[in-house]
């Protein structure tokens with residue numbers, strides 16, 4: 004799976020950074036794509052990538068500020084226009100349903116796919132299936148703003164084929180039975196304990212995609228032991244007072260959260276246009292605290308192994 | 309005054325043509341700028357022009373399809389963010405008020421300027437001041453869609469300074485009195501009839517900016533004797549049946565309307581992405597019927613003398 008940043012700016016679009024949106028593309032799960040936030044012109048950004056609107060199955064909105072939602076009506080309409088037929092679910096704070104429904108209805112936009120809109124009002128698990136669990140916690144942004152934690156479930160290990168062959172068990176329908184049952188009786192009467200022939204579980208990946216926020220404990224909790232934390236960095240080191248007043252974070256604060264949460268990697272995004280020329284500064288400041296930090300750019304893709 | 313095309317595409321954004329928006333910039337009227345339609349990413353397009361959001365005083369929306377309105381919340385919010393304080397008036401069909409008010413309220417966007425929203429429901433004059441008269445007529449687009457006619461009022465001619473000097477009337481406060489009064493009595497007792505010393509009225513310019521439409525009589529009436537007609541050309545010659553079904557026009561139909569209305573120039577816009585490579589074809593087809601035709605492109609500016 005990989006993360007593609009469609010917009011990495013803050014507040015208003017700038018020439019080199021659009022307002023916030025990113026997508027998680029999962030080739031290992033039939034190419035399913037999950038979007039996080041959808042600032043204006045997200046569909047325009049997508050025109051320059053290999054992202055397919057029809058593959059977007061879920062859109063998670065962190066908060067209702069315009070730079071995170073104004074691209075939604077366009078993305079939803081164009082997904083239909085381009086032939087998307089699979090159900091799409093949008094998660095977001097209260098207000099998201101009104102915004103979407105009124106935007107679509109005043110513009111006489113009739114979607115050719117089922118659209119489900121789920122308004123979130125408290126911390127907890129918002130989605131779970133055989134492969135994933137998604138939970139939210141409220142951050143501190145002046146208005147309701149959620150951070151998302153995505154946990155891939157541990158996947159069963161692969162069959163230890165060499166060991167089976169050594170026991171004289173050759174490939175066939177029996178291999179599938181070993182995967183699916185705790186014990187299997189062979190035609191010759193022997194009973195195998197399946198776990199002896201299956202490698203260790205493949206640990207599921209964990210990631211945290213946070214909305215805009217001040218430094219807060221919920222951010223650390225959402226990111227705990229994650230493989231990747233995506234965190235805003237609207238301001239730079241030394242601007243902590245300003246960050247507090249405007250409910251945002253500095254590069255250094257994002258790095259401290261990453262360190263406290265013991266994540267494997269941190270990506271800084273939501274970069275103010277004031278750093279157009281010297282955005283590398285933010286990266287350097289964060290790396291002083293937490294070395295495996297990266298700075299997002301529009302159209303940049305990060306591979307999550 | 310000049311027209312700048314911010315988006316000249318149809319339906320959905322394409323790489324080279326954004327969805328519809330254009331602005332009329334009037335340096336001769338303190339730089340006042342009027343916008344017509346506002347598709348998604350209009351504010352992004354503006355970043356690449358000299359258009360100032362704070363100078364936009366009026367926005368005229370032709371109809372409520374997403375490709376003509378989804379950029380409004382962003383333009384309104386950014387105009388405030390960039391320091392716009394003058395009143396802004398938005399005109400459009402029923403629904404425009406709900407769309408704007410809900411988009412701004414769910415996103416906690418508080419404008420620092422007065423915003424007036426006027427919903428249009430019938431043909432007639434919608435605005436008039438000392439310099440302009442703006443009127444609308446409903447077109448044929450399946451949903452309510454208006455065409456706008458902008459008439460600049462005739463401006464009084466310039467003072468015939470040479471003739472005044474020949475009478476011994478030298479420059480001074482008296483020149484202003486001649487402009488402002490029908491007759492003026494000089495210090496030496498003579499009375500001048502002002503109209504003898506003022507050149508002929510300067511004819512006001514007339515332009516018609518139409519929304520999406522089938523061929524219809526209202527289009528011809530709106531454009532009558534205009535200096536400029538801006539007309540959609542979603543389809544090409546020979547696609548009249550399709551144009552009729554989808555409530556759009558072909559290049560040839562636009563040209564026939566221009567000819568019937570006796571306009572001085574026609575600009576084709578709202579070009580379907582199917583003509584990405586061969587959009588010049590539309591221009592050639594129109595010129596067969598009406599020679600002074602131009603094909604709009606994103607960021608192209610047309611000077612109206």
Ligand SMILES: [Zn+2]
Nearest residue numbers: 014068070215
């Ligand atoms: Zn924000």
Ligand SMILES: [Zn+2]
Nearest residue numbers: 319373375520
């Ligand atoms: Zn349209």
